[in-house]
Amino acid sequence: MMRIDVLTLFPEMFDGVFGASILGKAKDKGIVSLEAINFREYSNNKHNTVDDYPYGGGGGMVLKAEPVFGAVEDLMAKKEGGSRPRVILMCPQGETFTQKKAEELAKEEHLVLICGHYEGYDERIREYLVTDELSIGDYVLTGGEIPAMTVIDSVVRLLPGVLGNESSAVTDSYSTGLLEYPHYTRPAVFRDWEVPEVLISGNHAKIEAWRREQSLLRTLRRRPDLLEKAELTDKERKWLATQEQNQTT
Known part of the structure; x- marks a missing residue:
């Protein structure tokens, strides 16, 4: 205890x-x-x-x-x-x-x-x-x-057994060095605003890839300073450079 x-x-x-x-x-x-x-x-x-x-x-x-x-x-x-x-x-x-x-x-x-x-x-x-x-x-x-x-x-909230879902604290903003990806829940369509199709596809690999991409993009837009210390692949850094260039053009 x-x-x-x-x-x-x-x-x-x-x-x-x-x-x-x-x-x-x-x-x-x-x-x-x-x-x-x-x-x-x-x-x-x-x-x-x-x-x-x-x-x-x-x-x-x-x-x-x-x-x-x-x-x-x-x-x-x-x-x-x-x-x-x-x-x-x-x-x-x-x-x-x-x-x-x-x-x-x-x-x-x-x-x-x-x-x-x-x-x-x-x-x-x-x-x-x-x-x-x-x-x-x-x-x-x-x-x-x-x-x-x-x-x-x-x-x-980080202590074992405190949160109902132990993975919640792991994926929180800042725990991974990046801001957390967007979340959605039911209904799938609310006032004509739809949940991204990938999240209801059932394809877990694609969902994880989408979440990682969204986390990177959100961090770039809101807290670009965090990217300096984040553990990123060469592919991710190149993708971010392209996204950053698109923001300024």
Whole structure:
């Protein structure tokens, strides 16, 4: 079972997320343990404050090191054996979260995600406690809770037994290095718009070839930057070059 702990000042934000949809089912199946912990409980002062003014002056408040270290160290002390958890700081300065990173984290036994608020973190949290810093994009939110939910959802759906169809995660956009091909379902004709004939032909080889071609074409049109690192055959690269030329003429 994978274990995921979230350190947050607002654990109630995770109640619905952890109890519904794919995450709720994964938790009920015993595939993952999900818990939100209020690190204010680890404050070492009578007022339970977790932030203070920054040394050197400046606006905003800074998250103190003591409660965060205390919460993580308590989690590690309660853990029975196993490797040290990946301790992830949700931060707009961090590495941009990607599908590849989700696949990497899905192999871990234990993840601890730290959600900050205020102006920032005491730098000693970065230097001496965390193993990773992650950002979900080049923008700033009021806290790390929503980014943490994004990371958790992306990771948990990759665990064996979570999705009904195990191949779903494999063919997702970005898992193959390309954007996913178009999908269709019944009816075959909707408002005079027809499903591509190849998909109802029953010829699986032709269907796979069509899907690969559509995936390449969609990536070329929407995210051509992904093609630079994608594993493509010489034939596919020549075909893409022709398609790109056709787009510009």
